[in-house]
Amino acid sequence: MLLDFDHHSHTPYSRHSHAEMTVANSLAAAAAKGLKRHVVLEHVPEIGSSERGTPELWYTGKNERWQLDAIAKDLADLTPGLNYPELKVLRGVEVDADPFKLDGSCMLEDFTGIDVVLGSTHLFPGGSAFWFEKIVLPPDQARRVAKSWRDWAIRFVQAGQIDVLAHPGDLIGARQLVPPFNSPETLELFEPLLEAMAEKKVAFELNESLGAKLAPPFRAGYPALVRLAKQAGCRFSVGSDAHAPHNVGRYDWVHLLIKEAALEDGHMWKPDA
Ligand SMILES: [Zn+2]
Numbered sequence: 639m640l641l642d643f644d645h646h647s648h649t650p651y652s653r654h655s656h657a658e659m660t661v662a663n664s665l666a667a668a669a670a671k672g673l674k675r676h677v678v679l680e681h682v683p684e685i686g687s688s689e690r691g692t693p694e695l696w697y698t699g700k701n702e703r704w705q706l707d708a709i710a711k712d713l714a715d716l717t718p719g720l721n722y723p724e725l726k727v728l729r730g731v732e733v734d735a736d737p738f739k740l741d742g743s744c745m746l747e748d749f750t751g752i753d754v755v756l757g758s759t760h761l762f763p764g765g766s767a768f769w770f771e772k773i774v775l776p777p778d779q780a781r782r783v784a785k786s787w788r789d790w791a792i793r794f795v796q797a798g799q800i801d802v803l804a805h806p807g808d809l810i811g812a813r814q815l816v817p818p819f820n821s822p823e824t825l826e827l828f829e830p831l832l833e834a835m836a837e838k839k840v841a842f843e844l845n846e847s848l849g850a851k852l853a854p855p856f857r858a859g860y861p862a863l864v865r866l867a868k869q870a871g872c873r874f875s876v877g878s879d880a881h882a883p884h885n886v887g888r889y890d891w892v893h894l895l896i897k898e899a900a901l902e903d904g905h906m907w908k909p910d911a
């Protein structure tokens with residue numbers, strides 16, 4: 639399948655991107671790759687910065703959108719000099735669900751000027767930790783956390799604000815809260831979420847970077863989750879999650895997922911904008 643678009647790429651305003659990942663370089667990389675559609679976005683709240691290194695400090699970024707406005711300014715400044723007639727550039731946001739409220743509401747209320755809303759859950763439900771913290775839970779507790787994440791993700795989808803659920807299952811899979819994605823127990827856990835996504839027309843993201851975050855059995859089992867999402871009637875968004883120009887529009891794992899789940903052009907989601 640020809641994937642001449644990227645619905646998920648970051649900027650310097652993440653404060654954890656490669657130094658070369660300016661908005662200008664990102665667009666140049668997209669044009670050089672022959673992309674026709676490129677979504678430039680940033681996290682709300684910013685994530686992974688040392689100044690906001692605890693969930694409580696991170697939470698103070700609720701409703702901050704300086705990073706989105708900085709992207710808008712760069713795009714406005716660049717546009718007169720750009721000559722990429724084939725490339726449509728869209729503005730996006732990767733917004734977290736509020737992990738303390740757990741009601742499915744977003745960490746941002748003002749989506750003015752934003753074309754594409756990706757929804758993420760980068761913190762554990764209840765806000766106890768970030769997804770990348772190497773916590774290990776006893777199996778019973780891990781399953782309870784996984785179920786609480788699933789129910790929260792359903793509310794996030796049902797709240798009607800997001801277009802795409804970003805890297806589904808990353809928190810559960812990276813922290814191995816449940817057996818690998820192809821186990822019946824884990825597929826059963828996901829089923830109601832996938833059904834809610836199909837019903838609310840929230841796309842399932844095939845995220846190139848997720849593959850590298852998962853342990854081999856979880857990576858190997860992920861196609862089963864993609865197949866179940868397809869059966870449930872979900873559409874699929876594709877994004878590199880690039881934080882460096884050479885990763886813009888670069889897909890290896892995503893192509894494998896598409897092949898293993900036998901996805902066709904008609905299964906793919908695209909923004910209205
Ligand atoms: Zn993310």
Ligand SMILES: [Zn+2]
Pocket residue numbers: 646648732879
């Ligand atoms: Zn991202």
